[in-house]
Amino acid sequence: xxxxxxxxxxxxxxxxxxxxxxxxxxxxxxxxxxxxxxxxxxxxxxxxxxxxxxxxxxxxxxxxxxxxxxxxxxxxxxxxxxxxxxxxxxxxxxxxxxxxxxxxxxxxxxxxxxxxxxxxxxxxxxxxxxxxxxxxxxxxxxxxxxxxxxxxxxxxxxxxxxxxxxxxxxxxxxxxxxxxxxxxxxxxxxxxxxxxxxxxxxxxxxxxxxxxxxxxxxxxxxxxxxxxxxxxxxxxxxxxxxxxxxxxxxxxxxxxxxxxxxxxxxxxxxxxxxxxxxxxxxxxxxxxxxxxxxxxxxxxxxxxxxxxxxxxxxxxxxxxxxxxxxxxxxxxxxxxxxxxxxxxxxxxxxxxxxxxxxxxxxxxxxxxxxxxxxxxxxxxxxxxxxxxxxxxxxxxxxxxxxxxxxxxxxxxxxxxxxxxxxxxxxxxxxxxx
Numbered sequence: 404x405x406x407x408x409x410x411x412x413x414x415x416x417x418x419x420x421x422x423x424x425x426x427x428x429x430x431x432x433x434x435x436x437x438x439x440x441x442x443x444x445x446x447x448x449x450x451x452x453x454x455x456x457x458x459x460x461x462x463x464x465x466x467x468x469x470x471x472x473x474x475x476x477x478x479x480x481x482x483x484x485x486x487x488x489x490x491x492x493x494x495x496x497x498x499x500x501x502x503x504x505x506x507x508x509x510x511x512x513x514x515x516x517x518x519x520x521x522x523x524x525x526x527x528x529x530x531x532x533x534x535x536x537x538x539x540x541x542x543x544x545x546x547x548x549x550x551x552x553x554x555x556x557x558x559x560x561x562x563x564x565x566x567x568x569x570x571x572x573x574x575x576x577x578x579x580x581x582x583x584x585x586x587x588x589x590x591x592x593x594x595x596x597x598x599x600x601x602x603x604x605x606x607x608x609x610x611x612x613x614x615x616x617x618x619x620x621x622x623x624x625x626x627x628x629x630x631x632x633x634x635x636x637x638x639x640x641x642x643x644x645x646x647x648x649x650x651x652x653x654x655x656x657x658x659x660x661x662x663x664x665x666x667x668x669x670x671x672x673x674x675x676x677x678x679x680x681x682x683x684x685x686x687x688x689x690x691x692x693x694x695x696x697x698x699x700x701x702x703x704x705x706x707x708x709x710x711x712x713x714x715x716x717x718x719x720x721x722x723x724x725x726x727x728x729x730x731x732x733x734x735x736x737x738x739x740x741x742x743x744x745x746x747x748x749x750x751x752x753x754x755x756x757x758x759x760x761x762x763x764x765x766x767x768x769x770x771x772x773x774x775x776x777x778x779x780x781x782x783x784x785x786x787x788x789x790x791x792x793x794x795x796x797x798x799x800x801x802x803x804x805x806x807x808x809x810x811x812x813x814x815x816x817x818x819x820x821x822x823x824x825x826x827x828x829x830x831x832x833x834x835x836x
Contacts, residue, residue, distance in 0.1 A: 406708060416437075427744070431698050436700070438705070442704070442708055466655040469655030469658065470658070472659050473655070480665075483508075486630060488626075489629035490508050499598055501530070501533060505534070506590055507594075508526070510554055513555040513558035515633055515662075523794050526551060531802075532799060534547075540607040544810075545794065545810035547593070547597065548794060549814065552790060553818075556778045557772075557776065560658075564579060564771060570754060573767050575651045576645070582832070585776065585825060588824075596817060635665075636661045640655070691746055694746045694747055695750055711754075715762070719762065725764070733822065736781070740782075741784055743787075756770075766829070768832070769832050772832040776821055791808060
């Protein structure tokens, strides 16, 4: 069997097993073992296991459970709720003000934890019922929650960027620096879209009235105090990274300390909260690690078979401009995003694509930002976009999956426009480096 036939067989086996409902980690591990023994025999097994060992012993990977724990603690405290209510004071009587405030709060939450699933759930509990109660357009409200929650893939400290940095062997701090401007552009684009729709048709986002305020913060000063605490936590994490005081892993640990201290100051800390947060962290990180192990084994055996040289030769052999090759890669990842989550795409596609990106002379930091925006699209895209299922689990009964899928389409178009802008003007991302 030649490598081209083996590649088709491997891809076909993965998608066939996905239909059975098996977890991706088990599918990739099973296919890896089948090709290891079938192609090389049992003598090649130590080579594959050494690759897996190299993945799980990567020091920077320690940052992942720290940021997940931060997000879990924030979910169970009242910090995010107070932040949302405080931002309502500043929303004023602007048409679509609560939707704009939801996007800004989502940006803040992304800067605190970088976990996208938790943000969707939190905003679905806090923001969505509020907007629906105030008479906001249902699809606009749903789209704002999903798109705002997806900002966690881009805004540091993004888990997506951490995993990319590990795979690409590039500076995670530089990735964080490059990601800030595109994240702000995305947030600004969402806000502009909401304002245009609501100013054009105020019924889509009715301005707040005195009767509809119902806010525990009576003044802007009280609201500013509620914003100060999460702002200090974000500064503790990102400020130490950008200031060169701490590495990403050390800053993650400092962030956990800051969140626990803030919860204690608010007198909300309990052993039960810590126990549940640690349990959620173990579950989330266990999923990431197992998918990583399976993908590391699969990519390892595929490279031993000569798959990386085959794919590289196939893509580089195309008689097109290098930027077209990048477009092909983006297209492949968009299609994969219809069926796989971002972790699977990162572990399977990036080890094959990144050497080609480097050989073409492109900056891997820039490509990492493109990847993060691409994963935002996949996070929303039907039929398996995780955002829909996260939101459906906490949304009011009248919100259906069809409503969610239709609501995210305009925001997916905005994400694709930002992706196109980054392709045409790489300096939008890499200018601070």
